[in-house]
Amino acid sequence: MTCTEGRVTSQDGTTIAYEQSGSGPGLVLVSGALGDGSGNVRLAAELSRRFTVLNYARRGRGGSGDSFPYAVEREFEDLAAVIQTLDEPRYLYGGCSGGALALEAVAAGLTGIAKIAVYEVPYNMSAEWPRRWRDYLDGVQTALAVGERSAALELFLRVTGASDEDVVAARSASFWDGAVSLAHTLAYDAACLGSGRPSSARLAAVRQPTLVLTGTAGHAPDAAPWMAAMDGAAEAMAASLSRGRRGVLEGQGHSPDPAVLAAALTDFFAG
Structure with missing residues (x-):
């Protein structure tokens, strides 16, 4: 191509x-x-x-x-x-x-x-999603406001269903550093999704x-x-x-x- x-x-x-x-x-x-x-x-x-x-x-x-x-x-x-x-x-x-x-x-x-x-x-x-989504948004915004990109990325993984073991594995995976460099855009995607519904x-x-x-x-x-x-x-x-x-x-x-x-x-x- x-x-x-x-x-x-x-x-x-x-x-x-x-x-x-x-x-x-x-x-x-x-x-x-x-x-x-x-x-x-x-x-x-x-x-x-x-x-x-x-x-x-x-x-x-x-x-x-x-x-x-x-x-x-x-x-x-x-x-x-x-x-x-x-x-x-x-x-x-x-x-x-x-x-x-x-x-x-x-x-x-x-x-x-x-x-x-x-x-x-x-x-x-789902009925519980609005609360979980608001908690996720608040957490990501707080983490990014203090420069905690890794913490923001971990919150993203957890809201998508990652377990403690999944998060530990992700932190040592080859994609982690690249994902951390883009962690600020998690707030952008959250804005696109609005209320989560x-x-x-x-x-x-x-x-x-x-x-x-x-x-x-x-x-x-x-x-x-x-x-x-x-x-x-x-x-x-x-x-x-x-x-x-x-x-x-x-x-x-x-x-x-x-x-x-x-x-x-x-x-x-x-x-």
Whole structure:
């Protein structure tokens, strides 16, 4: 896959970096929590066979700049600047909290998008979730305010179901230092997810055909509760969207096989 590196300037002057590959209709990939775009490289390679794929680093990540104070509206403006580099029709895909950002941006008035697809947006419809989410937000903000990036990352792992043993293993894993360097963006993703539950009113403002995907790994007996909860959230999202459609990727987890995901996205966007 041949990639061309590029940069655009967002409305507030922040530089947003991206890689472009392939040819055909334009498709923008939006990364989720602790993602700087590198996690979408294999997916971009698969999709570039049919689309002009633009894989960008969200503000505060990778080669992109940042500005303070953070506001989720600035991320909407970043996405608008990125999208304008592509000819219509333009498609939008977001994984994890990147899916929440994509939908929130369109609900807020982002134009020029023909279709949207999201995968496993980590909303949760359970009764106890609002309290747990508020506790998580408070904890992350407190940790980041005093520069405790590792503590913020540990809180993220725990809210996604990690055990004490999982956290200890993560601290000695090769990905830990890179994740710590991006820990400040956990607050950004939390802002994209709002209350931790999908907003029916905001989703109803999204008029484009929208595919809401989940995998089946959350159904496994040993799956973390937060993974299983995403099915119910996805059903609620699809029901609230004006033109929502549900899809399930058999055998796939929260980080799906890029070839499997690309096939589903290609069917939807090109259909």
